[in-house]
Amino acid sequence: MELSGPRWKGKNFAQIANSNPMSEIIAQLQVCLSNSESAALPIGTDFLLETVPELTKLLNRTSFGRQLTTSYDSKQYFQLSPEETFYLHHFLKCLKVSIDNAKLIDVNDLWNFMRNRSELFPIYYRAYVHLRSKNWIVKLGTKNGVDYVVYRHHPALVHSEYAVVVDWENDKGEKQSERLRVWSDLHCAVRACNGVAKAVLLLNVMGYEVNFSLPELLERTIVDERQITRWVPSQCRDDCKLEGNKGEHH
Amino acid sequence: MAQVIEKKGSLWVSTGVIRNSKLYCHIEEIGYLAQIGALVLFDEGDNVMGLKDIFTKCADRQYGCSWESFEAYRHLKSLGYIVGRQGQPWSLKHNKINPNSDSTVDTDLIAGRIEELQIGAANLIFDIHQPNSKFKKTDPGNPSFIICLVGDRPPSRKEVEDLEKKCKSVPLKFCHVSHDNVSFFSFPKVSLPVLP
Numbered sequence: 158m159e160l161s162g163p164r165w166k167g168k169n170f171a172q173i174a175n176s177n178p179m180s181e182i183i184a185q186l187q188v189c190l191s192n193s194e195s196a197a198l199p200i201g202t203d204f205l206l207e208t209v210p211e212l213t214k215l216l217n218r219t220s221f222g223r224q225l226t227t228s229y230d231s232k233q234y235f236q237l238s239p240e241e242t243f244y245l246h247h248f249l250k251c252l253k254v255s256i257d258n259a260k261l262i263d264v265n266d267l268w269n270f271m272r273n274r275s276e277l278f279p280i281y282y283r284a285y286v287h288l289r290s291k292n293w294i295v296k297l298g299t300k301n302g303v304d305y306v307v308y309r310h311h312p313a314l315v316h317s318e319y320a321v322v323v324d325w326e327n328d329k330g331e332k333q334s335e336r337l338r339v340w341s342d343l344h345c346a347v348r349a350c351n352g353v354a355k356a357v358l359l360l361n362v363m364g365y366e367v368n369f370s371l372p373e374l375l376e377r378t379i380v381d382e383r384q385i386t387r388w389v390p391s392q393c394r395d396d397c398k399l400e401g402n403k404g405e406h407h
Numbered sequence: 408m409a410q411v412i413e414k415k416g417s418l419w420v421s422t423g424v425i426r427n428s429k430l431y432c433h434i435e436e437i438g439y440l441a442q443i444g445a446l447v448l449f450d451e452g453d454n455v456m457g458l459k460d461i462f463t464k465c466a467d468r469q470y471g472c473s474w475e476s477f478e479a480y481r482h483l484k485s486l487g488y489i490v491g492r493q494g495q496p497w498s499l500k501h502n503k504i505n506p507n508s509d510s511t512v513d514t515d516l517i518a519g520r521i522e523e524l525q526i527g528a529a530n531l532i533f534d535i536h537q538p539n540s541k542f543k544k545t546d547p548g549n550p551s552f553i554i555c556l557v558g559d560r561p562p563s564r565k566e567v568e569d570l571e572k573k574c575k576s577v578p579l580k581f582c583h584v585s586h587d588n589v590s591f592f593s594f595p596k597v598s599l600p601v602l603p
Contacts, residue, residue, distance in 0.1 A: 178603035292602035309602060319599075330565035340583050343561055343592055359594065361564045381564060382599055388580055388591040390486050 163309045164316040164354065174310035179219065179292045186215040187251040196253040196261060197242055202274065204242040204254070206235045220294045220311055221245065238297060239271055239278060240285040247371070248286060268371050276367075279374050284323045284360045287380040295321075302349045303357070320350040322385070325362040333365065347387045357385040408470070409437055409448060418445065421489040421542045425498040433492060434472045435480040438465040442481070475584040476532045476556050482589040483554075487538035493531040493553055497544035529557045529566060529581075531573060552578040554591070567594050 165171045189212050197204040208216065213233040216222055222235040237245070245252035247264050254262050256270060271278045281304070288295045294308040298320055305321040324336045337343060337359075350357050361381040369377065411423055411430040422440070423432045432440075440446035441461050448456040466474035471492065483490050491497055534550035536542060553574045555562075562570070562581060571579055580591045 175603075180603060288599070291599055293599065307599075324564070326564060330563070332563045332565075337561055339559070340561060340585070340590070344590065347592075358597065358599070359564075363564070382597050383564070383567070383594045384597045386593050386595065388593060390483055390488065390591065 163318055166314055166316065170314040174314050177310075179294070179310060182215065182218050183249070183292070186212075186219050186221075187249050189215050190245065190249075190251040193253075196255040197237060197246075198255055198258055199270075200236065202239065204237045204239070206237055206252075208233045208235055218311065220296065220308070239275065240282050240295075243267065243271055243278075243282055244285060244289055248290070264371070279369065280325045280362050280365060281323060283362045283365075283374055283378055284321070284380060286375065287360065288321070301353065301355065303346060306355065307358070317355060319358040320346070320355040321358045321360055322346055323360050323362065325365045327366060328364040330363070343385060344387075347385060351387070359383045359385050408433055416445075417540075420540070420544075421536075422484075424491070424495065425544055427499070434461075434464050434467075434470045435477045437461060438477055439481050439484050473556075476530075478584045479554060479556060479582045479589055480533065483533070483535065489536035489539065489542055489547075491534045491536075491547075491550075493534050495534075497547050529555050529562055529570060531570065532556045532582075534577075535580075550577055552580050555579055555581050557581050557583055561592070562594075564594075 163171070165174075193208070193212055195207050195209075195212070197206045199205075206222070209232065213224065213235070216235055217224060221241050222237040225234040225236055227234060242252065242254065246254050246267060254267055256262050256266075262270070271282075275281075284304070285295055288305065288307055294311065295305050296308070296312070296317075298304050298306040301320050303320040304323045306317040307319045307321060308317045309315050322336060324332065324334050326332050337346070346357050359382075361383070363379045363381055365378050366373075408431050411419070411432055414430065418440075419430065422436055423430045425431075432446075437446060437448055438461050441448060441458060448461060450456050462474075464470060465472050465477040472480075480490055531553055533554040535552050535554060536547060537551050555570055561583075567579075567581075578593065578595070580593045583590050583592070
């Protein structure tokens, strides 16, 4: 669908966002997290981080993780996804991680730890880096039937514009995943997302090899960005550029 | 391909191709018009061809058409779009055809792409122009977009890119036909901006 730009949730929210560039808030988070003694611990497939109010505020403002509500005031708890944990540890170099609650783990061991748990971790991490390094807010898109949803700024200020599906291929351009294998997969993604005014963004991690090291993953893959749009000819006949329609039913 | 002997009405402004000042129709155009009762087709023996025979020819794949491409044609044509075979000129003047060449070459030029539409492969099938009463076969301009018919599987990124190169700068839409449904998807390249 052709979006007419970001949908801000309130008057002046665009100005608020403009006055508070996400990159600056993230820089503040980096400083705060680097100075913190707290280390993230594995919990299920995610990671648990104990925080104090100043750090809590910054994690919330940059939309990393999910705060677990508790009845305690002095300490807060965040649940971080694997991509978020690794991004904060490896890319932003500010999060400490401990696997056994004793020793801190280094980036190579954490990389191996993540890879052992999920063979698709490198692909999703690559996509996550691609989006976050452009300063978009990235949240899991499970509820929308996609991998991620991305926001131009904090989700409290703006609706998400894109629902992201991640695909991947080797360096011969051969598709390696089972995503979007049949037409109903495309219909599904588009219908689900157009119904909530999101465009579907297809990120293709190109040149991926299973045995890549961490540096190779970032240096030797390229992320291709395409939109998946459905065109409904009966709805657009006057040389307009509308492709598909919010909430259309066919 | 059939030659139009007698025509009535403005639909011919954007249907059929002109070769040597004569008007010809491709099988999908014949199928569409016959189905709506706007055309009667005669065979060599001057017998009227029934819809069953015409539909069979549409599906035959020998005439640069398949049942799926016919469904796509019918869907778009009935909505008012101007639909031509991809890459084929709407009009060819007399002096572009050598009057001394053998008739097979002439037939090729008149009939255009005769090669079979391969099952399963992605085929560029139609050039589409927006509905336009001022459309001129002698000067159609660039198509608004090109339709690529795809089989069972959505195209991969590489396939999309390779096909886009063939279409040059004309937007490409991918068409999938299944039973009662004709859907169109496109995969335009975008560039997510770097935010402040």
